[in-house]
Amino acid sequence: MLVLDGLSKRYGDIYAVADVSLEIPAGGFVGIIGRSGAGKSTLLRMVNRLAEPSAGRILVDGQDVTRLAGRRLHCWRADCAMIFQQFNLVGRLDVLTNVLLGRLQRTPGWRSLLKLWTHEEKAVALSALDQFDIAQVAAQRADSLSGGQQQRVAIARALVQEPRIILADEPIASLDPRNTKTVMDALLRINKHYGITVLCNLHSLDIARLYCDRLVGMAAGRVVFDGAPEALTDTVARDLYGLEAGEVMDAGPAPDTLPAALPQPVLA
């Protein structure tokens, strides 16, 4: 169980995140939604301490990760795999090596320094690529792949990290609809097949409703909605997004009719 307890982050006079309290049981697929500047990225970045909270606590199975330092903080960061909008691969390295980089924090120091991977590690990395249908590009340079392929490599890298939580910050923001579906399906597979908790910032409300089992709506740093996707009515969504509502919502069909118009998630 991940518990955010009165979590805040202040930049000067601005509260990017203000007094957020959430309980997230292991194994959930939680979508964090809200308009630009609502505090979604800052919230995610506090979970793995890329951003230091100004107040509040983060508890994981009762352990206060806001107080961790040194090796224990390093271990916590290894438990949280991050997926970014811009993939964050090393473009000049081949795909397999990029995936193996996910093992760095779990590899003894001298081997990680020399980037000496065992046969078993390479097999695991290849198998991760295979799960997302991209094993055939393992030897290619990462920067030669399409955006959707690169994001699947990033997800494979996250998987070999053996995380407890995946923090995905707008993972589909730069992808077309077909790649959006492939990448969201990959995240869903990791969540359902391996039971890894996924916290995912999403701009598209329709995608969030389709893939997540819980939505957390943020506005001005605060949580203003927390519930099942079905509970998020169009009226609440319009309040949440204000002027951006037209961009993130379909023309208004009820959630139970949305899947017909959207790509269906695929669980392999």
Ligand SMILES: Nc1ncnc2c1ncn2[C@@H]1O[C@H](COP(=O)(O)OP(=O)(O)OP(=O)(O)O)[C@@H](O)[C@H]1O
């Ligand atoms: N390093 C920083 N320094 C100063 N202000 C910041 C910093 N990071 C975020 N903020 C501010 O905090 C608020 C929340 O930003 P955040 O990026 O968390 O929102 P968001 O919901 O993820 O938005 P977007 O969808 O546009 O990324 C914004 O007002 C932003 O300008």
